[in-house]
Amino acid sequence: xxxxxxxxxxxxxxxxxxxxxxxxxxxxxxxxxxxxxxxxxxxxxxxxxxxxxxxxxxxxxxxxxxxxxxxxxxxxxxxxxxxxxxxxxxxxxxxxxxxxxxxxxxxxxxxxxxxxxxxxxxxxxxxxxxxxxxxx
Amino acid sequence: xxxxxxxxxxxxxxxxxxxxxxxxxxxxxxxxxxxxxxxxxxxxxxxxxxxxxxxxxxxxxxxxxxxxxxxxxxxxxxxxxxxxxxxxxxxxxxxxxxxxxxxxxxxxxxxxxxxxxxxxxxxxxxxxxxxxxxxx
DNA sequence: ACTCACCTTGACGTAAACGTAAAGCTTGAT
DNA sequence: ATCAAGCTTTACGTTTACGTCAAGGTGAGT
Numbered sequence: 001x002x003x004x005x006x007x008x009x010x011x012x013x014x015x016x017x018x019x020x021x022x023x024x025x026x027x028x029x030x031x032x033x034x035x036x037x038x039x040x041x042x043x044x045x046x047x048x049x050x051x052x053x054x055x056x057x058x059x060x061x062x063x064x065x066x067x068x069x070x071x072x073x074x075x076x077x078x079x080x081x082x083x084x085x086x087x088x089x090x091x092x093x094x095x096x097x098x099x100x101x102x103x104x105x106x107x108x109x110x111x112x113x114x115x116x117x118x119x120x121x122x123x124x125x126x127x128x129x130x131x132x133x134x135x136x
Numbered sequence: 137x138x139x140x141x142x143x144x145x146x147x148x149x150x151x152x153x154x155x156x157x158x159x160x161x162x163x164x165x166x167x168x169x170x171x172x173x174x175x176x177x178x179x180x181x182x183x184x185x186x187x188x189x190x191x192x193x194x195x196x197x198x199x200x201x202x203x204x205x206x207x208x209x210x211x212x213x214x215x216x217x218x219x220x221x222x223x224x225x226x227x228x229x230x231x232x233x234x235x236x237x238x239x240x241x242x243x244x245x246x247x248x249x250x251x252x253x254x255x256x257x258x259x260x261x262x263x264x265x266x267x268x269x270x271x272x
Numbered sequence: 273a274c275t276c277a278c279c280t281t282g283a284c285g286t287a288a289a290c291g292t293a294a295a296g297c298t299t300g301a302t
Numbered sequence: 303a304t305c306a307a308g309c310t311t312t313a314c315g316t317t318t319a320c321g322t323c324a325a326g327g328t329g330a331g332t
Contacts, residue, residue: 024308034309039290052298053310073251074258075211077288088265098269105262112255112262118209119248119255125206126241126248129224133234160278170279175320188328189280214319 021057023048030069040068045082074112157193159184166205176204181218210248 018025023034040046041055046064048055057065064085071081087101154161163170176182177191182200184191193201200221207217223237 022308033290035292036290038310043289054298054308055310070254070258070261073254079288102266102269105266109259109262112259115209116252116255118206119252122206122210123245123248126245130238130241133238158278169320171322172320174281190278190328191280
């Protein structure tokens with residue numbers, strides 16, 4: 001029997017809509033190591049349930065992981081990502097807290113926009129460099 | 137007398153076109169520490185001349201520094217930046233070497249383009265997040 | 273001569289994000 | 303019963319890009 005689909009007691013083909021995932025499932029799907037996932041847990045970014053000792057990741061955990069990895073790709077630190085996740089999950093009551101969140105997001109957007117401009121400039125320079133070399 | 141403009145024996149106002157710069161000049165202009173500049177030198181990224189012990193940065197060195205910092209902003213490691221600088225300065229004879237350089241640049245451009253897409257996606261998500269929060 | 277600002281070279285410290293064993297538990301298959 | 307696969311925790315190691323002293327040299331102004 002395949003652990004991948006049996007661990008949650010549900011038999012499904014690999015690419016269907018699963019309800020839960022093992023640590024190896026997610027590490028393979030997202031191309032990260034199991035060590036990384038455990039590290040994210042140590043850092044308070046994900047909190048999968050346990051089946052005995054083994055970690056069981058829900059679809060919500062999986063969505064979180066996608067968030068984390070995208071955050072990393074765009075240059076956020078794990079600490080920043082945790083803050084954003086915490087804010088995302090934060091109590092819906094606190095109006096002030098939400099303001100802070102929104103402001104942080106907007107600051108992020110500005111920063112990302114500037115990063116895009118940097119990337120455009122770098123691409124332009126690389127293009128020019130390539131052209132210069134090929135012309136010789 | 138101001139060391140900034142006297143160290144090269146030329147008296148000029150601060151924002152004019154200088155011919156040489158002290159380590160403090162450049163660190164202030166680019167918002168990095170002198171330690172960082174020395175580190176870049178240790179790593180073989182810049183090689184300013186010396187006036188006695190003191191480093192004298194030429195305009196070429198200054199342009200290099202701008203390159204380095206842009207490289208960093210778009211996610212290159214110092215090692216990668218050094219490789220690119222080395223390739224940039226490489227012997228103009230070697231045809232094969234130039235091919236490698238061009239290929240590396242193109243790979244970089246692809247990577248940067250993908251990074252831009254990631255950033256766009258992140259911005260879109262952040263936008264949606266902000267809208268969701270503000271709507272409540 | 274003396275100070276003071278600015279520079280120098282070590283050399284050890286640090287934070288982030290994991291890598292890499294080491295040693296052991298659990299569970300299903302043979 | 304035992305064996306391998308897959309999981310676990312604990313814990314020290316690694317890389318990158320500097321920070322942070324410590325201790326001292328140098329050159330211009332008083």
